[in-house]
Amino acid sequence: MIQPILESLRALSGRVNEPEAGRLLDAVEASLKRQSFHTAVLGEFKRGKSSFINTLLGRELLRTDLLPATAVLHMLEYGDEEEYDIIYLDGTIHTQPLDEEGLAELAVGGSIAPEQVRYVRVKLNSPLLRDGLVLIDTPGVNDMNQARAEVTYTILPNCDAALFLLDAAAPLTRSEADFLKTKVLQHKLSDLLFILSKSDRLDEEELGDALEGASGRIREVLGRTVPVLPFSSREAAALQARGKASQEAEELLRHLAELREKAGRSAQRRQAERLLLAADELLEAIGWQEAAHRSNQVLAQEHRTRLDRVLEEMGIRFERLMAGVDSVGRDGLMLMMDQAYQKLEDMLVHDMRYDIQTRGGNLERLMDRDLPLYIERMLRQFSEMKAMEVSIYLERFQKHTAEEYQRHFRTPLQLAMEELGFKIPMWQASVAPTPSSQVDTIIRHAAPATALAVAGSFIMPGVGTIIGAAVGGVLTSVLRSKQMEQMRSEVLERLPELVHEIVSAHRIETIKTASGWFDEMKTALRSFHERQLDRMSAMFEANIAKPDYADAGASAEELQSCRQQLLDIRGTLEALLSAAETNTREES
DSSP: OHHHHHHHHHHHHHHHTOHHHHHHHHHHHHHHHOOSEEEEEEOOTTSOHHHHHHHHHTSOOSOOOSSOOOOSOEEEEEOSSOEEEEEETTSOEEEEEOOHHHHHTTSTTSSSOGGGEEEEEEEEOOGGGTTSEEEEEOOOTTOSSHHHHHHHHHHGGGOSEEEEEEETTSOSOHHHHHHIIIIITTTTOOOEEEEEEOGGGSOHHHHHHHHHHHHHHHHHHHSSOOOEEEEOHHHHHHHHHTTOOOHHHHHHHHHHHHHHHHHHHTHHHHHHHHHHHHHHHHHHHHHHHHHTTSOHHHHHHHHHHHHHHHHHHHHHHHHHHHHHIIIIIIHHHHHHHHHHHHHHHHHHHHHHHHHHHHOOSOHHHIIIIIHHHHHHHHHHHHHHHHHHHHHHHHHHHHHHHHHHHHHHHOOOHHHHHHHTTOOOTTOOOOSOOOOHHHHHHHHHHHSOOOHHHHHHHHSOTTHHHHHHHHHHHHHHHHHHHOOHHHHHHHHHHHHHHHHHHHHHHHHHHHHHHHHHHHHHHHHHHHHHHHHHHHHHHHHHHHHHTSOOOOOOOSOHHHHHHHHHHHHHHHHHHHHHHHHHHHHHHHHO
């Protein structure tokens, strides 16, 4: 029943020329031919998708990083000989023996340009994949690079099921719920298993609350209950290294087998739903082509409405970019600095403890003069060393943000209109794209990040005062209640608190300056973006008064015939789905 409907829709798609419907039909046709079980691993950036897959496979295959690492789709399937194929957009396939270093060149920052690659097929001699399971590693759906996020969206129609990774500390955020509604469910991917990753970060009570909260929010989105499993890649990997399997991993594999069985039973329903979605895409395309036959005035107004939608979408993308500045850039720097300051604090406690324990003489003099001078010297050395690291980080992130903006927002109006499905020959782009270097210059002018400026924020003018006050407070407290011979043990006990107070004061000022840089950069980029949207709208209004709609595609009569055939096909598919739903209820 599915095959004849597919062929009819394929013929209609050729007449209507709707790319999205064509992709859906390709996906259904591929699913009819293959015996494998395609499972997407989905989730936002930093949810641990690649680490999760590495743990399932029992090997460090895919690259992981603090910043987004997965740039292209990786389809992991079984193969007697381990190798990987790079499938390029032009159809070229490059095959070579599998090695982790070669795969790393396909990650973000690698030597192979991801925008030229359709996907990577990795063949592994793995027991997990031997019975036809295909795991698909995807870029994060909240990636600052919109092109990488779009890669994830395009693979959904080709999947039989999905594993959705959530953060145990914040399960099912608003953006994740939106992704489920607008992308996953929209592409009829209903066989799902949710994984609460990094579960080892929570204690037993916290984990129970997180699982309960995630299940409730997922039920609100899906309208039904689906499994939510805790999983720690780190703990599972540690047990694997000792030749053992974690209970979480065994439970996950059991649920994965059940998910595959369920997805197999619902395959025909899923195919019918996707054919129905393709029919709706064709009907929508017909609607727009019919609109091209209306009067210029009516069509111009419709174009204006669709332009508003484009602007709205660009606004959403821009806010995603702004959120990425915080979630990727600012948070990445904060994490880097927190780790550096913690190491500094641990080193100071260790060195000072040794000095207090081993040095004789006047302890009050040691605390009042020698140790403060040592702490100040170490803080200054730390500042000088970290200043350049932070400066390089900010410079690179500034350049990265400028390039991302150039790629996704500095697009001529003509290209924006073509994205809407309208090809208007007489419209020419009157504003050339601004090079990313200009965007970078604008950001740099409003929010300069130089080694000198950053170093200045590190080396605090009042560091000696802070140290003296902290040490003096500890010493005064000890002298007030203890005799001289008891001072040493008391000071050692208070030492971690003393060092933490001094280092925290230094860290607060540093973080404040670095955080202010991100705020200034966002303000500058937002101002620039608003000016570009104003120019884009002005160019549209200047050209809309003289449109040329000569090329309207199929004739009105052809479109009407296609519409009627599609409505008949929709009726057949709806009847098929209704019968399947009845059978499911009777079986249950």
